[in-house]
C-alpha cells in the first residue's frame with residue numbers, strides 16, 4: 529500500500545488523524561444517504577501529547593475530497609488521571625509546560641511523592657461524536 533519513494537510528512541498528529549478520518553468515513557459508509565459530514569468531536573487526553581492546532585491542520589489536509597471536506601474538527605480536552613505505584617495517589621495529573629510539553633519527552637511522576645505512576649486515563653484520543661448530513665429526500669441542494 530505505502531509507496532516508499534513517496535515523501536510523506538509523518539507527524540504524529542497526521543498518523544492519528546489519518547486513522548480518525550478512516551474510521552469516520554468507514555462509519556459514515558454504513559449509513560444510507562450520507563452526503564457529507566459536518567462535525568467530528570474528538571476527545572483528546574492531556575497525556576496524549578497531541579497538539580490541537582496540529583490535529584486540526586492535519587484534519588483539514590486529510591479531509592479534502594472526502595465526505596469530510598466541509599467538516600469541522602472539534603477537540604475536547606480530557607483530564608488525565610494517574611495512579612502512583614509508590615504511594616497509591618490517584619487523581620489528576622497536570623502536564624506542565626503546555627505547548628512545549630508536546631516536544632519534550634514527557635516524564636510523568638506522582639505529584640505527591642514523585643514516584644512512578646500508571647496512567648489511568650488521558651492517553652487516549654477518542655472520537656466522541658460525528659455529525660452526519662443525511663439526504664433522505666431526493667432534493668439535491670446546489671449550495672454548500
Ligand SMILES: [Zn+2]
Nearest residue numbers: 612615638641
Ligand atoms: Zn506517589
